[in-house]
Amino acid sequence: MTSSYETHEHDVLIIGAGGAGLRAAIEALAQGARVGLVCKSLLGKAHTVMAEGGIAAAMGNVDKADDWRTHFRDTMRGGKFLNNWRMAQLHAQEAPERVRELEHWGALFDRTEDGQILQRAFGGHTFKRLCHVGDRTGLELIRTLQDRGVQQGIDVYMECTITRLIRDGDRIAGAFGYWREQGRFVVFKARSIVIATGGIGKAWKVTSNSWEYTADGMALAYETGAELLDMEFVQFHPTGMVWPPGVQGILVTEAVRGEGGTLKNNRGERFMEKYDPKRMELSTRDVVARAIYTEVREGRGTEHGGAYLNISHKPADYVKKKLPSMYHQFKELADVDITTGPMEVGPTCHYMMGGIRVDAETGQSTVPGLFAAGEAAAGLHGANRLGGNSLSDLVVFGKRAGTAAAEHSSRVQSGALDAEQLEEAEREMLAPFERTDGEFPYEIHRDLQETMHSLVGIFRNEEDLQKALGELEKFKRRLESVRADGSRMFNPGWHLTRDLRSMVLISEAVTRSALARRESRGAHSRIDYPNLDDTWGKQNNIIVKRGDTMALEQRPVADLPDELKEILAENK
Amino acid sequence: MAEAILRVFRGGPEGGKPVDYRVPVAPGMVVLDALHSIQGHQSPDLAVRWNCKAGKCGSCSAEVNGRPRLTCKSRLDALPLDEPITVSPLKAFPLIKDLVTDVSWNYKINKMIPAFQPRAGVEWKMYQRDVDRVQEFRKCIECFLCQDVCHVLRDHAKHESFGGPRFFVRTACLEMHPLDGVSRTKLLKDELGLGLCNITKCCTEVCPEEIHITDNAIIPLKERVVDEFYDPITMLVRKIRGA
Numbered sequence: 001m002t003s004s005y006e007t008h009e010h011d012v013l014i015i016g017a018g019g020a021g022l023r024a025a026i027e028a029l030a031q032g033a034r035v036g037l038v039c040k041s042l043l044g045k046a047h048t049v050m051a052e053g054g055i056a057a058a059m060g061n062v063d064k065a066d067d068w069r070t071h072f073r074d075t076m077r078g079g080k081f082l083n084n085w086r087m088a089q090l091h092a093q094e095a096p097e098r099v100r101e102l103e104h105w106g107a108l109f110d111r112t113e114d115g116q117i118l119q120r121a122f123g124g125h126t127f128k129r130l131c132h133v134g135d136r137t138g139l140e141l142i143r144t145l146q147d148r149g150v151q152q153g154i155d156v157y158m159e160c161t162i163t164r165l166i167r168d169g170d171r172i173a174g175a176f177g178y179w180r181e182q183g184r185f186v187v188f189k190a191r192s193i194v195i196a197t198g199g200i201g202k203a204w205k206v207t208s209n210s211w212e213y214t215a216d217g218m219a220l221a222y223e224t225g226a227e228l229l230d231m232e233f234v235q236f237h238p239t240g241m242v243w244p245p246g247v248q249g250i251l252v253t254e255a256v257r258g259e260g261g262t263l264k265n266n267r268g269e270r271f272m273e274k275y276d277p278k279r280m281e282l283s284t285r286d287v288v289a290r291a292i293y294t295e296v297r298e299g300r301g302t303e304h305g306g307a308y309l310n311i312s313h314k315p316a317d318y319v320k321k322k323l324p325s326m327y328h329q330f331k332e333l334a335d336v337d338i339t340t341g342p343m344e345v346g347p348t349c350h351y352m353m354g355g356i357r358v359d360a361e362t363g364q365s366t367v368p369g370l371f372a373a374g375e376a377a378a379g380l381h382g383a384n385r386l387g388g389n390s391l392s393d394l395v396v397f398g399k400r401a402g403t404a405a406a407e408h409s410s411r412v413q414s415g416a417l418d419a420e421q422l423e424e425a426e427r428e429m430l431a432p433f434e435r436t437d438g439e440f441p442y443e444i445h446r447d448l449q450e451t452m453h454s455l456v457g458i459f460r461n462e463e464d465l466q467k468a469l470g471e472l473e474k475f476k477r478r479l480e481s482v483r484a485d486g487s488r489m490f491n492p493g494w495h496l497t498r499d500l501r502s503m504v505l506i507s508e509a510v511t512r513s514a515l516a517r518r519e520s521r522g523a524h525s526r527i528d529y530p531n532l533d534d535t536w537g538k539q540n541n542i543i544v545k546r547g548d549t550m551a552l553e554q555r556p557v558a559d560l561p562d563e564l565k566e567i568l569a570e571n572k
Numbered sequence: 573m574a575e576a577i578l579r580v581f582r583g584g585p586e587g588g589k590p591v592d593y594r595v596p597v598a599p600g601m602v603v604l605d606a607l608h609s610i611q612g613h614q615s616p617d618l619a620v621r622w623n624c625k626a627g628k629c630g631s632c633s634a635e636v637n638g639r640p641r642l643t644c645k646s647r648l649d650a651l652p653l654d655e656p657i658t659v660s661p662l663k664a665f666p667l668i669k670d671l672v673t674d675v676s677w678n679y680k681i682n683k684m685i686p687a688f689q690p691r692a693g694v695e696w697k698m699y700q701r702d703v704d705r706v707q708e709f710r711k712c713i714e715c716f717l718c719q720d721v722c723h724v725l726r727d728h729a730k731h732e733s734f735g736g737p738r739f740f741v742r743t744a745c746l747e748m749h750p751l752d753g754v755s756r757t758k759l760l761k762d763e764l765g766l767g768l769c770n771i772t773k774c775c776t777e778v779c780p781e782e783i784h785i786t787d788n789a790i791i792p793l794k795e796r797v798v799d800e801f802y803d804p805i806t807m808l809v810r811k812i813r814g815a
Contacts, residue, residue, distance in 0.1 A: 042621070043679065044714055045629045103696065106688030106749065108703045108710060115697035133707065139628065140710060150679075151687040158676075181668055210623040244600020250626045324711075329626060332645055333600065442612040486617030489584065490669040493616025 005176075005187040005422065010036035010155070011409035012402070013175060013190035015162050015217060018046030019138070019391060020374025021196030022145035023098075023398025024405065025154045028194075031406035036188060037149070038157045038177065040212050044146050047198055047210055048394065051138030052253035052325065054120060054130030055395075056388030057095035061116040063127035068092040069567045070126050075389060076568055078124040078284050079353075079382020080522040081537060082230060085560045086360035087380040091389070091396050098395040099131050107144040109133055121258045124284040124386040135253045135323045141391055160186060162216070163498055164425040165193060165224045165370070168415030172224075172369035176425040180495060183488025185426055191412050192405035194363070195221055195372040196398065199352035200234075200510070203503045205453035207349040208240055208251040211492075211499075217376040219502035221356045222509070226365040228543040229378040231506070232513035232524045233353035235385055236458050238288035240348025243304035247333045249348040252309065252326060254387040256343075257281040259322050261311040263292070264342070265300035271307070286384040286523045289347040293458050296346065306346035312339055347458055351390065353381040353523060354513070357542065363401030366544075369408055373401040383522025432497040433488075438481030441496040448475055448503060456511050461528045465515040472511060475504045512552050513541040573597065576648055578606050579656040580618070584669045592656060597648055603659060604632050604643040607671070619670035627780055630715030634671050635660045640717040640778045662720040675716055681735050684763060688746055691753030702750040709745035709789060711781040714738065718775035718785060724768050735764030737775035737785045744789035747796065757800045760793055767797075 012028040014021045017039035025037045039046065058071040071092035076083050099117065103109065109131050110118040119128045133140045150156070162177040166187075174189040197217030201209025222228055239252040257263075263281050265271050275291040276283035283291075292307045302308055311319055316339035320327050323338070330336040330343055355378035356365050363371045374394045381389065432438075455468035479501055484494035519533035520526050539554040560568070574597040579590045593614055595606045604622055611618045622632040625644045632643045637651060637658055651657050665673035718737035724730050735743075743756050743764070760766040773786045783789070800806070 041623055041631065042675065045623045045631050047624070049629045049713070050624050050626070100696070104690065106746070106752075108698070108706055108749070110707075111698055111700040111703060115699050133710070136628070136711065139713065143710065147682075147687060150683055156679075158679075181672075181674075210625065210629075212623065245598045246601045246605040247626075325628060332627070332647075333602070335600075440616045442616060446612070484616070490619035490672050491617040492611060492619065496616075 005185050007187045007189060008036060008155075008157070009189040010034045011190065012036070012192045012194065012405045013038065013188050014194045014196060015175070016046070016196035016198060016374070016376070017043055017156070018048040018196060018198060018374060019141050019145060019394030020398040020401070021194065022142065022149050023395045024194045024196060024373055024402035026145065026149050026152060027399045027402025028406040029152050029154055031403060033406035033409055036155045036157060036190065038160045038162055038188070040159065040161050040180070042158050043156055044142055046142060047213060048138045048142040048391070050208065050251055051141070051391050052135040052251065053122060053255035053258060054132030054137045054388050055095070055099060055141065055391035056122070056125060056129050056386065057099045057131055057392055058092060058127070058129060059096045059099065059117060059119065059131065061112055062119045066127035066129060071095070071129065072564070073567055073570070074125050075380070075386060076382070078384050078386040080384060080532070081382065082521065082540065082557060083382030084360055084379030085558065085564055087397070089564065090360060090400070091380055091392060094396045095392040098392065098399065102141065102144050102395070105144050105148045107140050109140070120255065121282060122387045123254055123257065123279070123282045123288065125388065130258065130388040132255065134321070135255050135325050138391060141395075161495065161498070162220065163429060164421070165220050166417055166421050167224060168418060170368065171412065171415040172367065173415030174417050176422055178429060181490050183491065183494070185429070187417060187422065189414065189417060191409035191414055192369050192371065194401050194405050195356060195370070195376050196374045197376045199355070199375045200503060200506050201349050201352070203448060203452045203507050204349035205449035206240065206249040206347070208237060208249055209349065214499035215502045215506035216499065217372065218355055218506050221365055221367070221370060221372065222505065222543070222545055224367050224370060225545060226367045226370055227357040228509055229354055229357035230383070230513065230540050231354035231509040231543055232517050232541060233383050233522060234349065234510060235285060235351040235353060235523050236289040236347040237350035238285055238292055238347055239309055239345035241334065242302070242306035242344050242346040243334060250329070251348065251350065252343060252345050253323070254285070256309055256311050256323060256326060259311060260314060261309050263288070264308045264310065265295045266302055267300060271295050271300070284384055285387065289458060290525060292345070293347055302344045304344050306344040308342035309345045310342040312341055351375060351385055353383065353385055354378045354510070361400065362404035363397055364404055364408070369412065371401040371405045373397040383524060429498065432482055432484035432494060435481055435483035438483040439478060440485065441482050441493055441500050444475060444478050444482060445496060445500055448500070448507065452507055456507070456514060459525050459527050460514055461526060462515070465511055468511045469508070469515070472504060472508045479504060508550060509543045512550060513543060516541055516552055574653070576606060576653050577656040578610065579658045580607070580610065580670070581660045582618070582670055585667050590658065597653070601648045602644055603636055603646040603648065603657065606648065607643060607659065619668070619672040621672055628713060630713030633662055633715045633717050633720065635662065640720045642715055642717070642780050645780060662716065664720040664722070664726045677731055678714070678716055678719065678738065681739050681764070682742065684759065685739060685743055685746065686754050686756060686759070688749055688752055689754045690751045694751045696751070698750050705788060706745055706748050708783055709741045711783055712738065712741055713781060715780060717778045717780065721774045721778045723772070723774065730765065730768060733765045734768050737790065739764060740766065740769070740793055741783060741785055741789045744793055747793065757797050761797045761801055766790070766793060
């Protein structure tokens, strides 16, 4: 049956070519596996390039007192202790080695006076910890990994979208997808699959995410029976651009605050004094995002509904050197010179803390042979991610998932590709062309973004969340008759018909989890339950497919070993 | 509300033509916003590449009013709106559909360049003054606008014998890495055709990252090639040694 499709065979198939996917691919290859890497865009364009401020690693180059223990404690505190402690520990312990490795592969970080990697301050980090390259650290990371991977011999399938994972009984057998360019279908045979597809930011109206972030990987894993963890925790980055309209949501790096930027309201007050007098602008993202949102809601916002972020008290040359892309971004897109005046900023949907539930050591999901790493996976960040912990997450757990996926592929038999599953996957993709009277997907997408923005945003309540669930049911019905126009050649409207299904499905997982968690913790703020709740503080939300139902259950947060409890208890 | 007319190339390798679309103009709008508006309201199958929409990924390259540009950084209010804004695909690469071209050739060239290889026994210490010039090259977002504008590729289609400005920048980046121990000068001379560049600086002019491609990458590389292969003293020594 598979003979009718273009078919490629690998030991390990990696879906997604951002930092996590590339790092996993390099590692799986180093273990001797034949590796295929599939990505929706051209290689090197994944959203990792938008990570600006830096990669967190307790190297102690600037603040000598820093060590993994402090990084671990900061990460757990930032995540309001919902984190998977073992992931937080491994991450803090291994990040410095992963950064050194990037340097050995050709990355060029900014330097200290004595020739080491320079580190800067960031929200929620006790010490200066973020290794960086101006404000384009993500680009440095992705380019380094991309060149390394290509030179080592990874097979890359660019502009290819996976729409279905194929199982043989309990085993992962492969994946089905289409080439974006020609619209032809393609099948991958693999014994291990690593999902590294990022998040779901494109389901919100104001977002820093690009078109790619439509929850594909989370949806694929869910449909295959994997558990999703803590889906209510969606990070709104405090500082996105708010004006002009076309650039709304584009990220303004936290490095502006890391380099000494201040936040003020329209009365000239440094309002963070009210919300976190100790850490001020370098408080955690959940706190700063809520503070800006509250200032605007209470009438103290800027002309275009944001807050003023100012770095112009620093010398102009310093700003241009340390924040070059911010300087150009504001100059070219908003007619603002950040060396002389303030930026207008407001919260923007940025990152998904929740995702595929994985084993800390291996990144394996609850489905054998299916792995996840990076934003698509969950556990490390708990209820709120610290800035800089994302790039380090990618390389620490990308490497681990790559190792484990290669190892798994070496000890299991290949599964058979079931013709029926493939045919169903093809039918699903062709259906939008057969409809003549349905809606085009863009309108449904706009409405979905509006719904998630207004009902499942920074502040939530029971009534809004219930309403959102009702709306999501309507979107599912609208998707049944969504249609595509034109041919299968590079057709973004057709592609969106499929991406929307993942977005609606995973938006439902977010909404159900948000409804269940009757407390406010980290990035999840319930107006009707404004406080931390001790019972909820010991529980993770799990979403899993049971038959045709999306089931939600609670699972106790794993208890920490005593030596880690001691680290958390230290009052630093 | 003000309107702009976008004259967008529609079609594929077998043929196509510019099609006019009227698009409402909002403050600060860029050409990519206008293309998205066309996709969202008029023509859902319009093929466009884009990702970050912030000038950091280099996906949305096209020719706006004949000039190679990132559409995400091309403000409508900087263009004359009393006439149609033309948006066409990059000319130096084979067309796939509408504004999307086949840029895979660039990835093939990239693969020819030997990776960073530290010299044996190096101490992993580098100073800012030593990495500054390489960091300039590493700003490259691979938008391929420099490749598109370069007449060696655009007009003479020397894709078989010429690497193009992007890959001179990439090679310079490796050659000038303070700890790198590999020489790529022979590759530059024989495979990447560095000599074909006659330093007209068109690439530097279109670079959205403002990398001084010609002055800081290409000319120093040309000097290295000359020093190694055409230096009269070296040539004499080679002759005597029979090399």
